[in-house]
Amino acid sequence: MNLSLHIAASTMRSAGTKVDLISNNIANIDTIGFKASKASFQDLLYERINQTERINLPGRTTPLGFQYGHGVRINGITQDLRPGALKETSNPYDVALTGPGMFQLIVPPAEAERLGVSDEAMGVYAQLFDNEDYGYVFTRDGSFRLDVRGGYSSLVDARGYQVSDRLGNPIEFDFDVESFSIDNQGNLFVNEEAAPHTQLMLANFNNTQALHHAGNNIFVERQFVEGNFQTINDNPDMFQNTQFAQGFIEGSNVDIIEQMTELINAQRMLQFGARAIQSTDTMMGLANTIRS
Incomplete structure (x- = not known):
């Protein structure tokens, strides 16, 4: 009896986490650049109960003994980093990426620590961009x-x-900015000058699932992976798959139909768990009323 309660409770606990993820995805369906999260499940430990030869009756085709599990748990939460649809804004300061990769933002070391950037990643950044500030x-x-x-x-x-x-420095202007334009490779032109003022960094990762979502659409390397971080300085071919689009923003990649389907599945998991607990409670009540 207690085992069935444990199995049902673990299932409901995992289903509740999935509902929370789906709720967060749906709440951010209009958030610029938002990436949906997905939960994957894993069976808990299985055990085997042996049976005696007394029940090995004639005609039985299955072996003696049977296995039972202990429910499920959340195996991991992954980020769906597929690009979202582009939305035109005609605002020159809005920029979208048409393929894989991310914008690189600069924060003080204390803020990086608060967001969870690993010390190893901070060391690599300091060496790569020759700046510890x-x-x-x-x-x-x-x-x-x-x-x-x-x-x-x-x-x-x-x-x-x-x-x-692209050098890891903040983009700054010590003069009035009257016009502002960015080409498809991130070159930034100011006040209709022929030469670019600078170029935006395009960063990418060999394994994007190593990134951690720190909230507010910010991703960080919380667990550093050697060789995962890439920039256009080391790999200019990144522009073959990704370009900058000025005057556009990237919408959320949340698929409302997919999320509602997953929500229905998660609710059914909760219902099955609740019914299992109710059935176990009824059986325990019947057992307690049996008189010898």
Whole structure:
């Protein structure tokens, strides 16, 4: 009896986590650059109960003994990093990516630590960009703006994090920005100048599932993987699959039909678990009323 309660409880606990993920996905269906999360399940330990030869009656075709499980648990939560649909805004400070990759943002080391960037990743960034004063995080949300900071302007995202150029430095302007344009390779032109002022960083990862979603559309390397981080400095061929699109933003990649289907499945898991608990409670009640 207690085993059946344990199995039902583990199933309901896992199903509840899945419902929470689906609820978060649906709530962010209109969030710029949002990536949906998915939960995968795994069977818990199986055990075998042996049976005596007394029940090995004539005509039996199955071996003696049977296996029983202990329910399921969440095996892992993965990020669905497929691109979302592009939406035209005609705002010159809105930028979208048409393929894989992410924008690189600059944060102070203390903020990087708060978001969970690993010490190993911070060390690699410091060596790669020859700067220990910055930490780096990543996003698909390209809704940028100009922020005036003590006599100069800086290109920042919706959270106020500075946008990184391809050298790992913040994009700043010590003059008035009257016009602003970005070509399909991230070259940034200001005030109709012929030469680019700088170039936005395009970062990518060999294994995107090693990234951790830190909230607010920010992804970080919480568990550092050697050789996972890539930039256009090391791999210019990234532009063959990804380009910058000015005047567009990337919508959420949440598929509402898929999410509602998964929600129905998760609710059925909860219902089955609840019925199992109810049936076990009824059987325990009957057993307690039996008189010798």
